[in-house]
Amino acid sequence: MKRQRTSEGHLELAERILKAQFGYPSFRHEQAGAIQSILGGDNALVIFPTGAGKSLCYQIPAIAFPELDEADGRRAPSDAGVTLVVSPLIALMKDQVDALKKRGIPADSIDSSKSWDDVQRIYASLRESKLRILYCAPERLNNEGFVATIGDIPGGIRLLAVDEAHCVSEWGYSFRPEYLKVARFADEVKAERVICLTATATPQVAKDICKAFNIKEACVFKTSVYRPNHGSGSVDDWIKVELGLEVKGFKTESSNRFEELFKFLRGHPGPTLVYVALQQQAENHAKALQGKGFNAAAFHAGMKMEDKQSVQDRFMSDKIQIVCATIAFGMGIDKPDIRNVVHWDLANTVEEYSQQIGRAGRDGKKSHCMFYLAPSAFYMREVFARGDLPSRQSLKGLILNILDQARGLGVGQVFKFSHYQQERDYDIRPSPLSIIYAILELHFGFFRAITPEYTTYKFEAMGSYYCTIKDDKSEEAKAIMSSAKKKVKFHDIDVNTAARAAGLGRNDIVKKINWLYERGHIKLQTKGLEHRYLIQKDLPQSAAHIEGVIDQIYTQLQTRETDALNRGREVMDLITGNRCFALALAEHFGMGLPGGKPSCGHCTFCFTKRPVKPPVKPQATTTAASIQGVLKATPVRDDPRFLTRVAYGIKSPRVTQLKLDKSAVFRSMVNHDFEDLLREFTKACDAA
Incomplete structure (x- = not known):
């Protein structure tokens, strides 16, 4: 050997x-x-x-x-x-x-x-x-x-x-x-x-x-988050890098940030990323820049795949100079000559901010990161933090639905759900719904997520399919041939029924179908993803046990909301604090600047030696008339958090279903305190 x-x-x-x-x-x-x-x-x-x-x-x-x-x-x-x-x-x-x-x-x-x-x-x-x-x-x-x-x-x-x-x-x-x-x-x-x-x-x-x-x-x-770009990695390389970390504050929302953006981009030409919070902002900002002669395009999750790919390809090949994007753009993109990264709104977290500014100046040349800090930063922080916490009654409905579906099943048995349907039925966004299931699995150990199943398998037979399936003498092939029913162009097959009829496991049939697909004998379509869960221990039965589980999950979700709000405050504290931005970034990740240096020398604080003054948070007084306006727009009285979302301008599955995001009351109380609104709508629901 x-x-x-x-x-x-x-x-x-x-x-x-x-x-x-x-x-x-x-x-x-x-x-x-x-x-x-x-x-x-x-x-x-x-x-x-x-x-x-x-x-x-x-x-x-x-x-x-x-x-x-x-x-x-x-x-x-x-x-x-x-x-x-x-x-x-x-x-x-x-x-x-x-x-x-x-x-x-x-x-x-x-x-x-x-x-x-x-x-x-x-x-x-x-x-x-x-x-x-x-x-x-x-x-x-x-x-x-x-x-x-x-x-x-x-x-x-x-x-x-x-x-x-x-x-x-x-x-x-x-x-x-x-x-x-x-x-x-x-x-x-x-x-x-x-x-x-x-x-x-x-x-x-x-x-x-x-x-x-x-x-x-x-x-x-x-290695330190304070990146040296390209070079030998010595301390000298770290210090030579000039990645300007700048912040410009605006006292009021009406201040003309666009004029400042135009001025900045004219003074700092080159490939640029402008990060915004909302998809519509990406579109609007790209149009505004185009109107001023800038070569700009939008990028966000709501665009078609081919359009997103086109924007990325044109940016990489320098056919587009500026991309106005939500947070999805830029991850893993290896473009060394990005000269500027602009934050139009408050980044959600210090980690997100660190990732995004790290996309500038990878070629070691001077680059600029500009952060525009306006009063709307407070609102955007609340919108992203508050949107994922469902009401307790929504959570209870979901938990009871899960237990009802698993009723009569014991350890080792499997139940399944359509997450999409549960999102709609219980007004819970996809992310928190997944987290709720993760808590039930990881912290309570009730069940274990196993491979999801598609409810529908259908395939188009290619020219080689018929002779292949006839020549294949396996039990799986026989089951597919006898169970697949042709309807015009496609063959439909109920995988579970085919498996039971042949005395095989579902996975045996699925594996053979995929074998046919991989070798080009069929074109396969699958639909109706259902998540499956294997019961690991006895599920709660008594009302007291169930309420205890709901309380613990809701407490964890509330903690996540608080953490999200705190992470937004960490970003605000970093860019308005009384010290070097780069040092604050490094210490957030448990590190320091190379060579133990106390400052980077090219951030706004290092330039001015004084902290950036944060904008004043807008605050309106909640009135009975404004509350009544929201109540008149919808008959909902079972969920004060839902009503608060409508008033504050936060979408959820139920808001979308009732088309309240198209109503005049949606976001009508944007400058109010979220907790104040929640208290007022709780009173209204209690009275109803």
């Missing part, structure tokens, strides 16, 4: 790949340590600021695995496996896949923008061990077919890379319950090793990530 490489040999191989494939002379910061840990078989956590080279920490190992296999003789080339990268945004995936392909590295992504032919090609490459790196979204791990396919890859998952890993932390600033399934997925598919990557992990969040993925303290690699 050939001799296995030592740690020094791993580093030598990694450095050779770095120079040959990526054109860099040497590693920066903690890249080498992280890559050595991965090649040595350990799990690792990488906490680098935006633009500091996190992606190389999984890309280089992915390229190195085949050579290591050849050196130790344990694997044939046909069992090379794949590096699976879980990443939250299609834009991020596309940007990185395009860059890798240009370097001759076999990489691809599975996402909703892919055509049927694209998916067939990707699956064929996986089966033939021709793909080194595959990107997917965390939600893709809920797809029955995808999970089955990944489980059958020759050589398995060599490395699971979890990008934006701070989303794993249950109570972090951007917790996403889908990420909890990533940790479980790693165990279920027996991923050889895991690397977690983030730019924004506080000490507590880093601890949560390490716990979820079994990462040793010695395998945590981090």
Whole structure:
């Protein structure tokens, strides 16, 4: 048997790949340590600021695995496996896949923008061990077919890379319950090793990530959030960087911020990101800039996929100079010459602000980050923080619905729901609904989320389908052939019925359907996603027990709302505080400035030596007439928080269903105190 490489040999191989494939002379910061840990078989956590080279920490190992296999003789080339990268945004995936392909590295992504032919090609490459790196979204791990396919890859998952890993932390600033399934997925598919990557992990969040993925303290690699851009990584490089962190305050909302924005952009030409809070703002700001002769475009989640992709591509190729965007734009985009990042509204969190300003000046040239601070910042902070807390009666209705669905079932049995229907029925947004289920699973241990199911499978038979299914003598193929009913163009198949009739498991049928799909014998359509849960212990039965569960969940949701409000205050405190912005940023993440320096020398505080004065929060007096105006617009009297949302201008499923967001009373009390409004509407509901 050939001799296995030592740690020094791993580093030598990694450095050779770095120079040959990526054109860099040497590693920066903690890249080498992280890559050595991965090649040595350990799990690792990488906490680098935006633009500091996190992606190389999984890309280089992915390229190195085949050579290591050849050196130790344990694997044939046909069992090379794949590096699976879980990443939250299609834009991020596309940007990185395009860059890798240009370097001759076999990489691809599975996402909703892919055509049927694209998916067939990707699956064929996986089966033939021709793909080194595959990107997917965390939600893709809920797809029955995808999970089955990944489980059958020759050589398995060599490395699971979890990008934006701070989303794993249950109570972090951007917790996403889908990420909890990533940790479980790693165990279920027996991923050889895991690397977690983030730019924004506080000490507590880093601890949560390490716990979820079994990462040793010695395998945590981090560098200061005060990014040196490109260079050797020495202290001198850190100090030479001129990333101006500027804040300009406005006393009133009527102050002409647009004129200031036009002036700023004329004085600071170059690729620019203008971050706004709302989709309509992105559209309006782009039009306003276009009207003044600027080459600008909008980007937000409400746009069609092809339009978003077009904006990104044109920005990357310098055909667009300015993008007015909501927070989704920019994650993972490797454009080194972004000269300016403008915040029109208050960033939701310090972490979000740190990520966004980190997109400027990655080429090491002077760049500017401008923060416009106006009275509307207070309102926007409340809108985003208050929107996710449902009323207690909504929560109670949901919990009773779950228990009713599971009635009569015992440990080891499965129940299922349409989350979309529950959102509408109980006026709960998707994010808090997912969090409620996560609390029931993680903190109470009542059940465990398992692979969701589609209620509808239908497929279009390609030319090779009929002979293939007839020649296949497996029980699964026979079940599909006998159960699939053709209706004009498509065959419909009830997977559960087919499985029961054949005495097979549902997964057996699903796996065969996906086998046919992957090989191009059928074009597959799935609909009606239902989330499934496996009961782990006896569910609460008594009224007292149920009320206790509701109380605990509601307390946690209230805490999340308070935390969201506090995170907005942290951003305000950072940019209006009595010290250097860069130092405050670094200390938020448990670090300091390089060399122990007390200040950066190029932020507004360092320039002026005095704090920015925050705007005065607008405050209107709540009157009986204004309350009555909202009450007259809707017959709802069972939910004071719902009425408060209408008055304050916060959308929810019920607000949208009743079309109250189109009413004159929607956002009619925007300058009132939210808690005052809630008290007044509570009185009105009690009286009714």
